[in-house]
Amino acid sequence: MTTREDGGGSGSLAGKRMTPADLAELPTTPEGLREYLEPLVTKQYGTEPVDVNSELYETGVRLLMNFPASPDVRAAAYRMLASLPGTTAEGQATDPLGRTGQAVSRRLTNGTDRVIVDMKTGEPLAFESTIEGVRTFEAIKKTGWTNEEPQLPARR
Template sequence: MPPWASWTYADGPPGLILPEEAENVVSGSAGKARTWSSEDWDFRIVLAGKPLTRMNEVPDIPEGLRALYGEGVDDRTLADNVVRLLVYAPVTSETRAAAYRLLASLPGMSAAGRVTDVLGRSGECLEYASAEYPVSRYAGQTRTRLVIDPATGMPLSIETRTAPDGRLLEYTAIRESVWTDDNPLKESK
């Protein structure tokens, strides 16, 4: 591992609720490659009970998406669900457009303009206060950023950042999203 790929915090990584549980070493190196198969993923959380075999039933208008998740869902939870739909589910371009229109209509959602994502790609950014807690157990307020490729409308990354100073806490970056019948990480004989 190159010397710049990990670093040590004398008092533990910043932002953890319980710094005594941290090992004080943060690694920026790539982990072991892994994949998951769509039949292993529970899309019910993301799609309100619609399995992949029924993706054609996911609405392609903002009002339909709001109804899919339920009228009683608060705006922050609705934003989280719609962002997960965009990032993790194979939706049509019409559904993606409806999801962006729905997100734009939600209170607290803001267009943050052009940003660079964690992989150095330029994209347009939507930002909001998530209803979810970050995995890093940061105790303060956070903002979720969805970075979108303006040419294709595809999500580039979803990032959780500290609200006061925008420090990156966690992220998922999408390099490629494709359908396949084969496991791309399986060794071929």
């Protein structure tokens, strides 16, 4: 799947539009990234109660999987995920395409999910979810910004 964003190469992260310049400004430590993201996460909910750690996990996974952030930012996101209560740093794991990386997982009420990252490059490899015994995954081959029309496979 290819995602296309028009209008200046931006996407939304925790309700904030992110441009390439915004991504370049993200903190490169897990503590700094958490400090940056936590107000964005809580702002989305207004006065509603929110499980901040769960939302930080979701936001960190989106950052890893959907944005061409720098290797330093991705490393900070991975380490932030691994430090959150309720998550487990699994160590080495193989993604559904057979690539090896490091995985962080969390237990859900009805299953588990995990993200696998190539620790040499910081690139995301896959996000896997198992809910009530049904496994799904999203594998990433490449992320980046471009002004070029991508070569997409034919629609089925």
